Amino acid sequence: MSTIFEQPTDLLQAVGKHLGFSDWLEIDQQRINLFADATGDHQWIHVDPEKAAAGPFGKTIAHGYLTLSLANLFLPxxxxxxxxxxxxxxxxxxxxxxxxxxxxxxxxxxxEVISAEEVKGGVQVVVRMTIEIEGSERPACIIDTISRFFP
Structure with missing residues (x-):
């Protein structure tokens, strides 16, 4: 369930507000491989399950930038x-x-809304997004996203 702001200026009063959580998303090998193809980053730790099984994580891992890019999916x-x-x-x-x-x-x-300010023609908001891994004490990614909304 998303937090709804009726208009961009409502963001100005939302500093400190937690916005809730997105749905859970499974990170499968197909998503990792597609990201590797899109970016040209085919490092074995991401795309070679056999070699990665003997590596430091015991299996392949998502690219950091793949995890970061999910902010675009989760924010809305x-x-x-x-x-x-x-x-x-x-x-x-x-x-x-x-x-x-x-x-x-x-x-x-x-x-969480970290800051919001008026900019020419609209409102700029900084949302600190924390991308959590189910069952993990440490998050996968913490990013301060900057968005602008125009009425």
């Missing part, structure tokens, strides 16, 4: 800004990868 699941003409990804800050995501793991994103 945890927040909706209505009455906008457009919303854009403006960037990100403070990206960290505290834990690897082994193939077969389930991940989800949770978010």
């Amino acid at each position: 699941q945890i927040m909706e800004v209505r009455n906008t003409s457009m919303g854009v990804n403006y960037g990100c800050e403070k990206v960290r990868f505290p834990a690897a995501v082994p193939v077969g793991s389930r991940v989800r994103g949770g978010g």
